[in-house]
Amino acid sequence: MKVNIKSFLAFQKALPVIKRIESHGFQAFFVGGAVRDALIGRQIGDVDLASSAIPEKILDIFEKVIPVGIEHGTVIVRFDGESYEITTFRSESGYQDYRHPDKVEFVSDIKEDLARRDFTINAIALDKNGDVIDPFEGLQAIESKKIQAVGNPYERFEEDPLRIMRAVRFVSQLGYTIEEETMAAIQQQGMLLEKIAVERVAIEFEKMLQGEALVQAIDICDDASLFCRFPIFRDYPDLFHQAKTITFPLGGFAEIISYFVFRLPEVSIEDWSRQWKLSKQVKNDAKGINEAIQYYDSNGLDEWLVYQLPEKLISSFARVAGILYTRDPDRLKENVKKLRTTLVITNRRELAFQAKDLFDITPQKPKGPWIGKLLKTLEKKVVSRELRNDYNEIKEWVSKWNPPGKD
Structure with missing residues (x-):
């Protein structure tokens, strides 16, 4: 050829x-x-x-x-x-x-x-x-369309057990099946995954859940008892079944964590990040996605959710919500973007009433956490159109909410 x-x-x-x-x-x-x-x-x-x-x-x-x-x-x-x-x-x-x-x-x-x-x-x-x-x-x-080890699969996996995860990852990415003897070796040698650094497993696990044929790959992990070799999963077997409800690709580990934390809230994002040894960025992104999912679960899609959701997490939110609520993630993503174009403000800097204005009308009140809380309240009211983004209207509302000279 x-x-x-x-x-x-x-x-x-x-x-x-x-x-x-x-x-x-x-x-x-x-x-x-x-x-x-x-x-x-x-x-x-x-x-x-x-x-x-x-x-x-x-x-x-x-x-x-x-x-x-x-x-x-x-x-x-x-x-x-x-x-x-x-x-x-x-x-x-x-x-x-x-x-x-x-x-x-x-x-x-x-x-x-x-x-x-x-x-x-x-x-x-x-x-x-x-x-x-x-x-x-x-x-x-x-x-x-076969994944087959070179030579003796038992020797190949003994040399580097990460090859077990690579085989499953290729199933997900390519839509291939695993050759019979290679699959038998995976089933027998899955315990070797515990001998290698979790960071290496994490890379392959993440790629596995990004592939178009991830459903088949997840089935292999279940059939070969690989899930019990992974952090968190080994202590919470119910997560094996939750993994089977993932029906289309996720975009990365932040989304993976967000999905499983929603399914099993008793295991925190911090636990996932620590046990899988993930970066601070992944942890922070997972928190952002999770907060949006929690709000969506209670309130649906509205201006306040879209306002708080960082633009870089729109696709992630749509994918996770799409799986959790069996909805079209592409349509959800488009709805978020469309709603974003109608927002009265897109960040706190655009608010017509700022902290300095608050100090002007409450000069005798000591500074403290109440300032941030009040500005957050104002943001929400403006974004939700309960108040117009107008200095005088906001000032009047603030004066009634907390008249100068009173606690």
């Missing part, structure tokens, strides 16, 4: 890198996810290369080289404004930490290098002419 390299801009840009390596007497090939996606017909991402040149030779060949994993044969080459990860052909053995090989040996054959890959769909290389090197029948796996 041959791939038309010219039809992929990313491959075209990387061709001079391959040609320069070859001009120095070494081999170089396209490898990794870009090759897989090109063969499947998906949009390709970053282009990775494998070469017979050892890292020291790559350092000699190119001017800008970052030795990110030079001890394992990997460097990043900066060329014509792009970054390319180049790894020397290698074989690996011994994985005492369930991630990194204890021994790496550089080899001269691309086929030996492909033998260390996780799944056959990822064990395919392309040369500069677009000719396919496929020693493990990855093309056949693509044609039959």
Whole structure:
């Protein structure tokens, strides 16, 4: 089989890198996810290369080289404004930490290098002419839409248990099924997930719930008893069943947390963030989405919800609410955006009556938390059209609500 390299801009840009390596007497090939996606017909991402040149030779060949994993044969080459990860052909053995090989040996054959890959769909290389090197029948796996381990699946998962999650993630992203022996290994070796860093599992779990075929992936997690290997889930088995009610893709971990916190309020956003070791940004976004969902659950969609919802969380809110209330998230998103265009004000700075105005009419009243609370009340009344955004009208309301000189 041959791939038309010219039809992929990313491959075209990387061709001079391959040609320069070859001009120095070494081999170089396209490898990794870009090759897989090109063969499947998906949009390709970053282009990775494998070469017979050892890292020291790559350092000699190119001017800008970052030795990110030079001890394992990997460097990043900066060329014509792009970054390319180049790894020397290698074989690996011994994985005492369930991630990194204890021994790496550089080899001269691309086929030996492909033998260390996780799944056959990822064990395919392309040369500069677009000719396919496929020693493990990855093309056949693509044609039959199968996720199959390279060689012995039990050995592959023992080397790095994260491959279990990667298999399930590929099911979600590609809509593929898992080959029988590979699936049997997943069912038997799921406990190995507890031996690896939760941050690594979190990345794959998040990607799994972003795929179009996430329903099938969730079923596999349930059937293979993988959920009980995850933080929070292992202590709350009912969440397994709640996961099965997720019927279309979520956009990230903040949405995932928001969904499950609504289903199981006794586990807080802080608990999820701490146990999954998520960033402060994810935690804050989850809080914002959750607050909007809680309000929506009690009041429906109105101006006050839309006013308080940060623009960057509109899509997230719509997706989570769409799943929870079995509604069309795209329509809900459009309704939010439409309502947003009708708001009287879009932030507190646009309020006709500010804190300084409050001080002017209550000079003797000590400052305190009441100021923020009052301004919040004014915001809500203006947004909800109970008051016009007019200085005199708001001032009159404030004077009646809290006449000067009185507590």
